[in-house]
Amino acid sequence: MASIDIESVRKSYGPVSVLHGVDLAIKDGEFIVLVGPSGCGKSTLLRMIAGLEEVTGGEIRISGNRVNDLAPKDRDIAMVFQSYALYPHMSVADNMSYSLRLRKTAKDKIASAVSSAATKLGLDPLLERRPKALSGGQRQRVAMGRAIVRQPKAFLFDEPLSNLDARLREQMRAEIKKLHADLKATSIYVTHDQIEAMTLADRIVAMHGGVVQQVGTPLELYDTPANLFVAGFIGSPGMNFLEGRYVKTGEGAGVRLSDGTVVPVAPRAGLAPETTVTLGIRPEHVVIAKDGMLEATVDLVEPTGFGIILHLSLHGLPFKIFTLDRDALSAGPTVRVDFPQKHLHVFDETGSRAD
Amino acid sequence: MKSRSLLLTGAHRLAILAYVVFALFPLFWLLKVSVTPNDLLYSEGVRMWPSRMTFEHFNFVIAHSAFPTFFKNSLIVSGATAVVVTVLASLSGYALSRFSFRAKYWIVALMLITQMFPLVMLVAPIFKMLSPLGLTNSLTGLVIVYSAFNVPFATFLMQSFFDGIPKDLEEAAMIDGATQFIAFRQIILPLTLPGIAATLGFVFTAAWSELLFALMLISGNDAATFPVGLLTFVSKFSVDFGQMMAAGVLALIPACLFFLLIQRYLVQGLTAGAVKG
Amino acid sequence: MMHQPMKHNRPPMMKRIADASEPYLYSAPALILIVAVMLVPLVVGISYAFRDIQLLNPFSGGFVGLDHFRALGQDQAFYGALRNTLWWTGASVFLQFTFGLILALLLDKPFYGRGLVQALVFLPWAVPSFLAGLNWAWLFNPVIGPLPHWFYALGLMDEPHNILSDPHLAMWGPIAANVWWGIPFFAITLLAALQAIPRDLYEAASIDGAGPVQRFWSITLPFLAPTIAITVLLRTVWISNFADLIVVMTNGGPADRTQIVASYIFTQAFKRLDFGYASAIALVLLALLLVYSMLIVLLRQTMLNKG
Known part of the structure; x- marks a missing residue:
């Protein structure tokens, strides 16, 4: 097991820069999830750690040793690919033992490593099959098995679940989590799915446009998003945003919306009065109340079974509410809503969180 | 409506039948004359099948002529060429498929140009160059020349097969501890077997058919390939049709066998190659 | 594996060269x-x-300047060969393409035994060219082949x-032999292009009311056009250089009537x-040929610019 240090790592293809200096210290045994929309540079960063992409600038260290110029085979890491990349002409057992055979490990050691990994993943009855004869979930397990047999310094996952259907994805997610609890291996996991990020990570690294936006535990990112991007990206349905101006009031502070309504918020020390701000509130934190402060038109009612999503127009802009209250099914044509102060997020003109 | 579609189907099948007959008739005629006894050859000229069959022509060709030597020479030349070209084209096709490097554009351009210029242009200079090396009248010389002629197309063919194999597989192998070359040999090559078969077959057939350079570079029976042997035979004894056609049938066998084996892959590869060209 | 920590950011020299x-x-x-x-023989x-x-x-071995080209300017046989090349190439490509396209369209429809039919109609392509030439020469030979007798029976010949x-x-x-031999090439290429056309396009078109002709x-x-353009271009160049059938069947005769430029070159060098x-x-x-290719490329460019 190993720590991984990433120090102002940059990547560019000719004149096009895709990573603008990433710093990240990953502790031994930690499960890190890189999350962000496609094109944010998360996969590039992972492939640089694996040695599949050259590092344009900065330094990557595994267990303190600089690995920038090491071939992938000399880095002692394992990787699970989105396509699984199983060798189609080898049996499951051969797929799993390939790395050990390349290292000329003794036959009996290979056999015991493969069989213990297979048992862990429930692959015992499939060892002689070819990948073609496996289901998607089974292939996924083989890909994981191939990674764990050699007990590498770190595991890299490149969107490993995105080719599975929803139910299987949920199941494999739990298995990956259990496996990590069991092996305690340093893991870096790339995904664009924020639910995977929330459920799996010790710490999430949210990326956008080749820049790290925020690093923190899942709940830190959820409760105190550092900027508008993280606030909008984490959570589903996504956070609601309202434009307004920051104002001082008699009792404290507030945000004045376009119609003149002032939504009271806790005072923000760094904000001058009358600066443009964005007010954010998660759909599940909005309260429907007869005497609510704001009125919104109901456009659409979406029952999910578990709860209800109301699609509203607030000052002509889309706005969502998530509620467990079944009465909301018959809401309309307008509802009045309130924003509890402790759940309100305020972002300044640059989009950064203001506290 | 129903009868109209029936009519269309009928016309379709009839057209297909016409093509099949057109494609096979010349070969059928070759076979027919090769088994017709000499005394019936002229009296039953346009009959579809002789009233009596014989294998004496085949017997003669195999036992009493130089054709077995020609056959053997052709097999050696075509087989060696196919192997050499396939090995070289696998390597170069892999380079074109997997690496981006500065000279790539020029290599592709060079290979395309060699497909464009008339090979007859090279007859004289190649003869002049090979002659002092003792490579005229030698099977080795033919193998070298044929290999060079076939490498460009085979490279494009192999490249298109490599392009069909996801890059993830090599990357997985490299992370598993392989160098790029080991990944190429242990992971990629085994997956390209259909492509390798197609390339082998294509080059074998091309070398088996080549006539002009063989005529120019080979004199005398010892190193003559089948086309050369058959053609000298034709111009010397242009009367014994039965024997010539028996020899023709024999020449047809390896090429057709190869073709039927790899037909499916060839269609795949040729398309890719043709579109690239 | 131990690694010396290095402060500079460029990879080591050896690794860069190796990569x-x-x-x-x-x-x-x-x-x-x-x-x-x-390439070297080309220059030579x-x-x-x-x-x-x-x-x-x-x-x-001496240097003679442009003497050969002057002689070529006076060489009637060369001009004859040039005319014959045009005729040979034009007729062969046109017929191969037409029949190849029809065959590809016929094979694009699924029917029972298609795989076998496909293998059979493509078989001529596997026949060595010299053998195709001999084979057709024999078919045209009244002593041994049926064709003259059939033509006679049909009243095409006295x-x-x-x-x-x-x-x-x-x-x-030679053109007949070449067409027989070359149809499969066009059919294979066009068939593959046909099969790459998304089927739902046809379905959408028929729902919109388009008949088979439309x-x-x-x-x-339109989908075949690029493939047609490139195969016809390549095939034209290739066939104009393709002397095997002519060398085998007629050797340029009678009276140089079938001598094309490629077989003329071969005759000069070989005989x-x-x-x-x-x-x-x-x-x-x-x-x-270079001028021809250039013209095609230019034509394509102007067509693209217009489109």
Whole structure:
């Protein structure tokens, strides 16, 4: 097991820069999830750690040793690919033992490593099959098995679940989590799915446009998003945003919306009065109340079974509410809503969180 | 409506039948004359099948002529060429498929140009160059020349097969501890077997058919390939049709066998190659 | 594996050289062969065009400037060969393409036994070209082949004779063999292109009310156009250089009526052993083909610009 240090790592293809200096210290045994929309540079960063992409600038260290110029085979890491990349002409057992055979490990050691990994993943009855004869979930397990047999310094996952259907994805997610609890291996996991990020990570690294936006535990990112991007990206349905101006009031502070309504918020020390701000509130934190402060038109009612999503127009802009209250099914044509102060997020003109 | 579609189907099948007959008739005629006894050859000229069959022509060709030597020479030349070209084209096709490097554009351009210029242009200079090396009248010389002629197309063919194999597989192998070359040999090559078969077959057939350079570079029976042997035979004894056609049938066998084996892959590869060209 | 920590950011020299040279190592053997056996002889061949190279004359080899080209300007046989090349290439490509396209369209429809039919109709392509030539020469031979007798029976001929020895008809012999031999190439290429057309396009078109003919013109043809353009271009160049069938079937005769430029070059080199003159003709042929390719590329460019 190993720590991984990433120090102002940059990547560019000719004149096009895709990573603008990433710093990240990953502790031994930690499960890190890189999350962000496609094109944010998360996969590039992972492939640089694996040695599949050259590092344009900065330094990557595994267990303190600089690995920038090491071939992938000399880095002692394992990787699970989105396509699984199983060798189609080898049996499951051969797929799993390939790395050990390349290292000329003794036959009996290979056999015991493969069989213990297979048992862990429930692959015992499939060892002689070819990948073609496996289901998607089974292939996924083989890909994981191939990674764990050699007990590498770190595991890299490149969107490993995105080719599975929803139910299987949920199941494999739990298995990956259990496996990590069991092996305690340093893991870096790339995904664009924020639910995977929330459920799996010790710490999430949210990326956008080749820049790290925020690093923190899942709940830190959820409760105190550092900027508008993280606030909008984490959570589903996504956070609601309202434009307004920051104002001082008699009792404290507030945000004045376009119609003149002032939504009271806790005072923000760094904000001058009358600066443009964005007010954010998660759909599940909005309260429907007869005497609510704001009125919104109901456009659409979406029952999910578990709860209800109301699609509203607030000052002509889309706005969502998530509620467990079944009465909301018959809401309309307008509802009045309130924003509890402790759940309100305020972002300044640059989009950064203001506290 | 129903009868109209029936009519269309009928016309379709009839057209297909016409093509099949057109494609096979010349070969059928070759076979027919090769088994017709000499005394019936002229009296039953346009009959579809002789009233009596014989294998004496085949017997003669195999036992009493130089054709077995020609056959053997052709097999050696075509087989060696196919192997050499396939090995070289696998390597170069892999380079074109997997690496981006500065000279790539020029290599592709060079290979395309060699497909464009008339090979007859090279007859004289190649003869002049090979002659002092003792490579005229030698099977080795033919193998070298044929290999060079076939490498460009085979490279494009192999490249298109490599392009069909996801890059993830090599990357997985490299992370598993392989160098790029080991990944190429242990992971990629085994997956390209259909492509390798197609390339082998294509080059074998091309070398088996080549006539002009063989005529120019080979004199005398010892190193003559089948086309050369058959053609000298034709111009010397242009009367014994039965024997010539028996020899023709024999020449047809390896090429057709190869073709039927790899037909499916060839269609795949040729398309890719043709579109690239 | 231990690694020395390094402060500078450039990879070590050795690794960079190794990385950069890898693709060249893979392509080197093929390149060396191509350069040695094709490119060098090409350059040498161009130089021959300006020298007196006769294989049986030990005193030849001198520089003769443009003499060969002057002789070529006076050479009626060469002009005849040029006309014949146009005729041979035009007729062969047109017929191969037409019948190839029809065959591809026929095979694009699923029917019972398609795999077998496909293998059978593509078989001529596997027949060695010299054998195809001999085979057709024999079919046209009234002594042994049925064709003259059939033509006679149909009233196309006064008596069963060999068209290969008739100066007016001889060219049709190699063309027939070439069409027979070359249809599969076009059919294979076009069939693959046909099968790459998304099926739902046809379904959408028929729902929109397009008949089979409209579907062919509005979907099939536009999709095939690039493949057609490139295969016809390549095939034209290839066939104009393709002398095997002519050498085997007629050897340029009768009275040079089937001599094309490629077979003329071969005759000069092989029969007269006059390599200098042969190379001069080859150079002219190369120039003509380059002009032809250039014209096609230009034509394509203007069409693209208009479109």
